[in-house]
Amino acid sequence: MTDEAESGGSAPAANAGYDEWLDALAAEEGYALVCPEGHGSLPPRRVCPECGASDLSEEPLPAEGTVETYTVVHVPSPRFSDDAPYVTAVAQFGPVRLTGVVREVDGDGGVDVDGDAIEVGSAVEAGVGERETDGGRIVVFRPMET
Numbered sequence: 001m002t003d004e005a006e007s008g009g010s011a012p013a014a015n016a017g018y019d020e021w022l023d024a025l026a027a028e029e030g031y032a033l034v035c036p037e038g039h040g041s042l043p044p045r046r047v048c049p050e051c052g053a054s055d056l057s058e059e060p061l062p063a064e065g066t067v068e069t070y071t072v073v074h075v076p077s078p079r080f081s082d083d084a085p086y087v088t089a090v091a092q093f094g095p096v097r098l099t100g101v102v103r104e105v106d107g108d109g110g111v112d113v114d115g116d117a118i119e120v121g122s123a124v125e126a127g128v129g130e131r132e133t134d135g136g137r138i139v140v141f142r143p144m145e146t
């Protein structure tokens with residue numbers, strides 16, 4: 001158990017575990033916290049959100065997730081003002097759902113917002129990218145060829 005309250009950024013201490021998780025995801029070592037009942041969650045949680053178990057173990061994330069929902073955002077929150085329009089998606093990776101911004105591997109980093117690149121059931125891989133607006137780190141999804 002490490003508890004790094006000071007990470008040098010403006011992130012509050014409660015996000016320290018999430019920053020470490022982003023580091024792991026960026027290194028392709030993403031993981032989920034899994035309780036004895038098999039419920040998945042993500043840092044900075046320290047207890048299972050489903051059943052309250054506190055003995056969470058780290059399980060590697062599958063390389064591939066499945067898109068459950070996606071949304072084209074034309075009117076973003078201020079932190080994403082320079083990113084719009086963009087596509088956010090929720091994808092299931094094993095025991096956990098991740099929310100991320102869909103990015104193409106090539107091109108200018110954007111995505112076809114008409115929705116051709118992704119649909120419910122699409123396979124995606126997760127990585128870490130930066131917001132155009134302020135450079136903050138975000139989870140990004142890249143569509144996988146199937």
Ligand SMILES: [Zn+2]
Binds near residue numbers: 037038048052053
């Ligand atoms: Zn649980």
